[in-house]
Every structure is written in structure tokens, then in C-alpha cells.
Amino acid sequence: MTDKNHSKTKHIRNFSIIAHIDHGKSTLSDRLIQTCEGLTDRELKEQVLDSMDIERERGITIKAQSVTLDYTAADGETYQLNFIDTPGHVDFSYEVSRSLYACEGALLVVDAAQGVEAQSVANCYTAVEQGLEVLPVLNKIDLPQADPDSVAQEIEEIIGIDATDACQVSAKSGIGIDALLERLVRDIPPPQGDPEAPLQALIIDSWFDNYLGVVSLVRLFDGTLRKGEKVRIKSTKGDWVTTEVGIFTPQRKQTGILRAGEVGFLVAGIKDIHGAPVGDTITHSKTPDVERLPGFQKVQPQVYAGMFPVSADDYEDFRDALEKLALNDASLAYEPENSDALGFGFRVGFLGTLHMEIVQERLEREYNLDLLTSAPTVVYELAMNNGEVNYVSNPSKLPDMANVDEMREPVVRASMLVPQEFVGNVIAECEKRRGTQLDMQFLGNQVQLTYELPMSEVVMDFFDRLKSISKGYASLEYNFERFETAKLVRLDVMINGDKVDALAVIIHRDHAHSRGRLLVEKMKELIPRQMFDVAIQAAIGSQVVARSTVKALRKNVTAKCYGGDMSRKKKLLEKQKAGKKRMKQVGRVEIPQDAFLAVLKVNDD
Numbered sequence: 001m002t003d004k005n006h007s008k009t010k011h012i013r014n015f016s017i018i019a020h021i022d023h024g025k026s027t028l029s030d031r032l033i034q035t036c037e038g039l040t041d042r043e044l045k046e047q048v049l050d051s052m053d054i055e056r057e058r059g060i061t062i063k064a065q066s067v068t069l070d071y072t073a074a075d076g077e078t079y080q081l082n083f084i085d086t087p088g089h090v091d092f093s094y095e096v097s098r099s100l101y102a103c104e105g106a107l108l109v110v111d112a113a114q115g116v117e118a119q120s121v122a123n124c125y126t127a128v129e130q131g132l133e134v135l136p137v138l139n140k141i142d143l144p145q146a147d148p149d150s151v152a153q154e155i156e157e158i159i160g161i162d163a164t165d166a167c168q169v170s171a172k173s174g175i176g177i178d179a180l181l182e183r184l185v186r187d188i189p190p191p192q193g194d195p196e197a198p199l200q201a202l203i204i205d206s207w208f209d210n211y212l213g214v215v216s217l218v219r220l221f222d223g224t225l226r227k228g229e230k231v232r233i234k235s236t237k238g239d240w241v242t243t244e245v246g247i248f249t250p251q252r253k254q255t256g257i258l259r260a261g262e263v264g265f266l267v268a269g270i271k272d273i274h275g276a277p278v279g280d281t282i283t284h285s286k287t288p289d290v291e292r293l294p295g296f297q298k299v300q301p302q303v304y305a306g307m308f309p310v311s312a313d314d315y316e317d318f319r320d321a322l323e324k325l326a327l328n329d330a331s332l333a334y335e336p337e338n339s340d341a342l343g344f345g346f347r348v349g350f351l352g353t354l355h356m357e358i359v360q361e362r363l364e365r366e367y368n369l370d371l372l373t374s375a376p377t378v379v380y381e382l383a384m385n386n387g388e389v390n391y392v393s394n395p396s397k398l399p400d401m402a403n404v405d406e407m408r409e410p411v412v413r414a415s416m417l418v419p420q421e422f423v424g425n426v427i428a429e430c431e432k433r434r435g436t437q438l439d440m441q442f443l444g445n446q447v448q449l450t451y452e453l454p455m456s457e458v459v460m461d462f463f464d465r466l467k468s469i470s471k472g473y474a475s476l477e478y479n480f481e482r483f484e485t486a487k488l489v490r491l492d493v494m495i496n497g498d499k500v501d502a503l504a505v506i507i508h509r510d511h512a513h514s515r516g517r518l519l520v521e522k523m524k525e526l527i528p529r530q531m532f533d534v535a536i537q538a539a540i541g542s543q544v545v546a547r548s549t550v551k552a553l554r555k556n557v558t559a560k561c562y563g564g565d566m567s568r569k570k571k572l573l574e575k576q577k578a579g580k581k582r583m584k585q586v587g588r589v590e591i592p593q594d595a596f597l598a599v600l601k602v603n604d605d
């Protein structure tokens with residue numbers, strides 16, 4: 001790196017904002033945009049970075065997005081700030097490390113009234129490991145309960161970075177934002193890179209736009225990229241001519257040029273959605289030998305579920321939609337699945353159950369599909385009698401157990417930060433879920449608990465449960481450790497004597513009876529009464545462990561409206577029709593979506 005090159009990038013700052021969910025990343029991003037005059041007050045009201053409807057409704061950030069801003073600092077110089085918003089939920093830490101890869105610095109935003117949470121710790125370690133300069137930012141100092149001094153101390157004790165002169169801000173009211181921008185320009189190093197060198201750009205994200213084709217978010221490490229140039233995608237060796245090059249402000253703005261160190265977008269008329277994969281390297285067609293950047297680690301899905309179109313005619317559309325979504329979401333995996341009960345669909349792999357819900361919602365809203373989802377499951381390892389090792393992510397595909405030597409379940413190492421008063425609750429919950437305590441440390445007012453837990457007990461509803469038993473304060477971070485032998489069985493569910501493959505679950509033998517009982521009870525509440533009795537049974541092999549019956553309807557539902565108010569009758573029928581949308585006829589019985597997910601709601605307290 002020569003000084004000459006450095007001088008060309010010295011006014012660029014690339015950074016991410018990392019934080020635990022709800023600590024104020026989106027609010028701070030918006031405030032930075034406004035301060036740099038990228039936005040009017042009215043526009044600020046809409047959380048611009050959370051552009052997808054679902055994100056806005058749920059108030060969470062799913063996809064990383066970038067924004068380029070001009071900031072004129074106190075030294076009179078104008079800096080180009082490129083920042084990438086990152087998601088905060090435990091299911092999406094993969095996206096965080098991806099965003100950090102394109103940056104030289106990160107703002108670690110911690111709610112000064114809440115303190116450090118496990119997710120901030122994990123993300124901060126990722127940033128430090130990737131060599132980023134981390135600036136601690138204490139947010140929400142406008143709140144009366146904010147305690148910036150002790151939170152700064154917590155940052156030092158728990159994360160181990162210097163927080164003595166951490167920026168104190170209120171993203172909501174604007175306090176401290178100017179000082180933060182000055183610090184950012186001063187402390188985050190400019191990117192290295194030579195605009196004259198051969199082009200080397202990393203695809204941080206790609207998504208499909210119906211008009212433009214594939215749009216890619218890129219970070220240029222070296223070289224200069226212009227509109228109208230011929231570029232090469234390294235992995236596919238495909239050559240394309242760029243039709244649009246520019247930045248996000250946060251709206252897409254064509255500038256026609258991107259230089260070393262910058263972050264922006266590129267459109268090159270790529271219509272094949274596999275044409276510009278995330279993590280790939282782009283160069284000019286004339287310099288095909290430029291080295292590939294390391295790219296991103298491929299993430300393994302942790303949870304699998306079957307997804308089936310309610311109407312079989314939608315199968316092709318469903319496949320197209322999954323293909324498009326997978327381009328935008330590299331963590332999504334899928335393969336065709338055929339269920340006796342639900343027909344043709346796909347087995348889809350997710351990072352967690354929140355990810356699963358979001359994917360289902362996106363498929364339904366953005367692609368106009370009606371889908372049924374079977375209960376999610378983790379991947380099990382099977383040691384077969386013949387020495388082979390197999391993996392199963394679908395309970396109904398378990399082989400004949402006579403050929404299986406041993407069944408192993410995935411185990412995670414979970415790290416939780418909990419205020420002292422809730423530690424008892426959290427320990428009890430971990431024990432109930434077959435956890436083994438590895439460590440417990442007192443750090444200021446908080447306790448850091450480390451447990452080994454079966455992944456199946458963590459991915460389903462543990463995070464929600466943890467929040468509810470700690471008044472929202474406990475936080476969680478976990479990683480896959482290994483497969484461990486466990487006494488596992490498949491619990492089958494029979495409806496009027498017929499085994500319904502999409503309802504089978506794999507569970508621990510010691511829980512099988514109690515959960516089986518709770519499951520049939522829950523399903524009894526969820527399956528609507530029909531014209532005949534519906535028997536629900538849970539069985540392990542040929543042994544029925546629980547049973548229950550949904551009694552037949554005695555009268556026609558509309559009978560009581562007979563001769564009376566027709567509009568009421570119509571309403572009732574419409575209501576039934578709407579309810580039916582998310583049902584599937586299995587044999588003679590109509591089973592609603594909720595019943596397929598009943599196992600998630602079964603908690604043997």
C-alpha cells in the first residue's frame with residue numbers, strides 16, 4: 001500500500017452498526033441519514049432502512065442494506081460514509097459477519113438502560129476477529145433509567161474493549177450525534193485499495209428485481225468500476241456489461257462509477273438468479289486472473305420443515321419463488337419433498353424458527369402463495385449397522401430402526417446473559433430442556449451462563465421462553481458443538497387411524513409420553529369439529545401413547561340462521577371459507593395449519 005493510493009481512499013469510512021435487537025440500530029441509522037441531510041423529517045418517520053413491509057411490521061431488520069452519505073466534518077473535509085445495517089436477532093448472526101467483511105469499523109450500539117446482551121458480545125467478537133475498529137456507543141441516554149457509566153463498565157468487563165470515553169447518544173432525540181460522527185471519521189480507518197489496480201469487488205448481497213434482473217451490493221477492494229464496462233463473475237466465468245452502477249442514499253442512485261474502497265450496487269442485465277452469487281468476486285473481463293476474495297463461510301441451516309402449497313397447482317410458482325428468495329438469502333436451503341398427506345412440496349432449511357416464519361411470510365406476500373408448513377425439526381445423525389453415517393432432517397424419512405445402531409442429536413453451546421434476579425428461572429428452564437451447565441460467571445449485575453443443550457430444545461421456542469421468564473432481559477447466543485447419542489424416538493400421529501407423515505416428530509424417549517399426551521390435547525383444540533368423530537392418536541411404533549377425540553358436529557353450522565338474517569348466514573360461510581384456506585384435506589379430515597405446528601406449542605411445565 002503506497003501513500004498515493006491511500007490518499008485516494010482517505011475520505012472513505014466503511015462501517016456497520018452492530019447491536020442487540022431493540023437497542024436502536026435502525027433509529028440511529030435513520031438519525032445519521034438525517035444529520036447528513038439524506039432525508040427530510042417526514043421521510044425519517046418511516047424507518048427507511050427497513051424497507052420490506054414485514055420488517056416494518058415486525059419492527060426488526062432482516063436484510064443488510066447499505067447507505068452512502070456525505071459528511072462534512074469539523075476539519076472542513078467532506079467524507080463519504082458507507083454504512084451497512086445489520087440484523088440483530090440470534091437467527092441472523094450470519095448476515096452480520098457478512099456485512100462486517102465489507103467494513104473497517106463498527107459501531108457497537110448498547111442500550112444504556114439495558115446493558116450488554118449476549119448477541120452484542122457475539123457480534124462484537126466477530127468484528128474484532130475480522131480486524132475492525134469497534135467504537136462503543138451508549139444509546140438512549142435520554143431515558144431516565146439510563147446508566148451510561150455502569151454500562152460502559154459492563155462493556156469493558158464483558159466484552160473487554162475500552163469504553164472509557166464511549167460516545168453517549170440518543171438516537172431518538174439527536175443528542176450526541178455530531179460528536180459521534182466526528183469520532184467515526186477520526187477513529188475508523190479509511191479502507192485500503194488502489195483505484196488504478198485491476199478490479200476486485202466482493203458481492204455482499206444480491207437480490208432479484210423484476211425489471212432490472214439481479215442487483216448486487218458490492219464492496220470494491222481494488223480498481224474502478226464504471227457503467228458500460230464488461231465485467232466477469234469469477235465463479236461462473238460469465239461476462240456481462242454493466243448497465244447501472246451507483247450507491248444507495250438509501251434510494252438507489254446511479255453515479256456511473258465506483259472506486260476502490262467504496263460500497264455500492266451494480267446491475268448487469270443478469271437474468272439468471274444464480275448469475276451473481278453472494279460472496280463471489282467480480283473483476284473486469286479483461287483481467288480474468290484477478291484472485292478470488294475469500295468470500296463467506298457457507299452457513300448450515302439448523303432447522304428443517306416441509307412447506308407445501310395449499311393448492312397443488314401452485315407447485316411450479318412455489319419452486320420459482322424459492323429460487324428467487326434463495327438468491328437473496330444464501331442461508332436458505334431446499335429440496336423437493338413428497339408427503340402422503342400434503343402432496344408435493346419442498347423440505348426447506350432455515351437458521352431458526354424466526355427465519356422460518358419470515359420466509360413463509362415473504363413467500364406468501366411477495367409471491368402470493370398459500371403454504372402449509374410442517375413442524376420444524378433439527379438434523380439427526382444416524383450410525384447405521386453397516387458402518388455408514390446418515391443424516392435425517394425429516395422424521396417421516398427415518399429408516400427402519402432395526403438397521404440403526406445409534407441415533408445422535410445435535411448439541412449446542414449456549415451462552416446467556418441474565419440479570420441476577422432471573423438466574424434461578426433460567427437455570428430451571430435449561431435443566432428442564434436437558435441442559436448441562438458448563439460455566440456461571442458473575443459480571444457486574446449480570447450473570448453469564450454457559451450451557452450445553454440439545455439443539456432441538458433451543459431452536460424451537462427457547463428464545464421466546466427465555467425472554468418471558470426474565471421479563472425480556474435475558475439474551476442468548478448459541479453455536480453447534482457436536483452430535484451426541486440420545487434416546488430418541490419417532491412419535492407418529494394418526495388421524496382416524498391413518499398415520500399422517502407430516503405430523504411425525506422426533507423426540508426424547510423420556511418426554512415421549514407426556515408430550516404425546518399434550519400434543520393430542522392441543523390438536524383436539526385445533527382441529528375443527530366435522531360431521532363425524534375424529535380420533536387423534538399419538539404412537540411410538542405400534543404402541544399408542546395418547547388418544548383423544550374431536551366430537552362430531554351435531555347440527556349444520558348455518559341451521560340456526562335458517563329463515564333469519566341472510567347477511568349473517570353469508571358472513572358465517574365466508575368466515576368458514578377464509579378459515580379453510582389454510583387447511584388441508586387429509587383423508588376425510590380437514591386439518592388446519594395450526595395443528596401441523598401444534599408440537600411447538602407443547603411445553604410440559
Ligand SMILES: Nc1nc2c(ncn2[C@@H]2O[C@H](COP(=O)(O)OP(=O)(O)OP(=O)(O)O)[C@@H](O)[C@H]2O)c(=O)[nH]1
Binds near residue numbers: 060169
Ligand atoms: N428513548 C429512546 N428510545 C430509543 C432510542 N433509540 C431507539 N429507541 C427506541 O428503541 C426501540 C428499538 O429501536 P430500533 O431502532 O427499532 O432498534 P433496532 O436495534 O434497530 O432493532 P432491530 O432492527 O429489531 O434489530 C424503538 O422503539 C425506538 O424508538 C433513544 O435514543 N432513546
